[in-house]
Amino acid sequence: MTHAQTFRAYRAGDEIELARLEALVEPTPWTAGDFLDVPKNGWSCEVMVDDEGLIQAWAVVMPVLDEAELLTIGVRPDVQGKGYGRAMLNHILTRMQNENRTRCHLEVRESNVRAIRLYESSDFVRVGLRKNYYRTVRRSRTCGTNDP
Numbered sequence: 035m036t037h038a039q040t041f042r043a044y045r046a047g048d049e050i051e052l053a054r055l056e057a058l059v060e061p062t063p064w065t066a067g068d069f070l071d072v073p074k075n076g077w078s079c080e081v082m083v084d085d086e087g088l089i090q091a092w093a094v095v096m097p098v099l100d101e102a103e104l105l106t107i108g109v110r111p112d113v114q115g116k117g118y119g120r121a122m123l124n125h126i127l128t129r130m131q132n133e134n135r136t137r138c139h140l141e142v143r144e145s146n147v148r149a150i151r152l153y154e155s156s157d158f159v160r161v162g163l164r165k166n167y168y169r170t171v172r173r174s175r176t177c178g179t180n181d182p
């Protein structure tokens with residue numbers, strides 16, 4: 035990474051920029067309304083900002099009992115491939131471990147090679163294939179203290 039990066043929780047008002055960025059990187063982007071619903075649903079949204087406060091990366095996590103589901107993760111297009119996605123993923127996995135969550139699930143399109151490489155190199159394993167669900171691969175990773 036070339037600049038100082040800071041993680042912080044979603045703040046009201048971020049939803050406009052987050053929706054703008056999602057639309058740039060996701061075929062089925064989250065809307066501003068979706069981000070506004072995150073705290074109402076008991077989910078958490080973390081963002082990575084640069085030294086000027088601009089959002090560089092984001093992730094939304096849904097806790098489910100002692101597990102969690104990564105609902106979306108993204109990096110602004112002009113800084114992809116610089117390690118920000120890995121840093122964001124590591125950040126939320128560390129948070130999950132600190133909350134004693136035993137497993138993290140996520141879904142990813144089979145065609146999303148970059149994301150799959152990121153997840154596989156972070157020890158996610160494929161646990162299933164959902165056909166006709168925008169052709170996604172479902173992967174999970176144990177993220178508790180008993181990690182192999």
Ligand SMILES: CC(C)(COP(=O)(O)OP(=O)(O)OC[C@H]1O[C@@H](n2cnc3c(N)ncnc32)[C@H](O)[C@@H]1OP(=O)(O)O)[C@@H](O)C(=O)NCCC(=O)NCCS
Pocket residue numbers: 059060106107108109110113114115116117118119120121141142143146147148149151152155
């Ligand atoms: C997927 C995404 C979050 C990854 O973030 P990123 O900052 O671009 O990726 P990083 O620089 O952290 O690289 C992480 C790993 O991804 C893989 N990767 C990165 N660039 C890649 C490329 N051009 N081709 C293939 N794999 C690539 C590598 O395994 C890399 O690890 P390495 O550099 O140690 O080998 C980001 O590209 C993104 O926002 N994509 C669009 C939205 C999306 O697909 N979200 C995930 C939905 S499930």
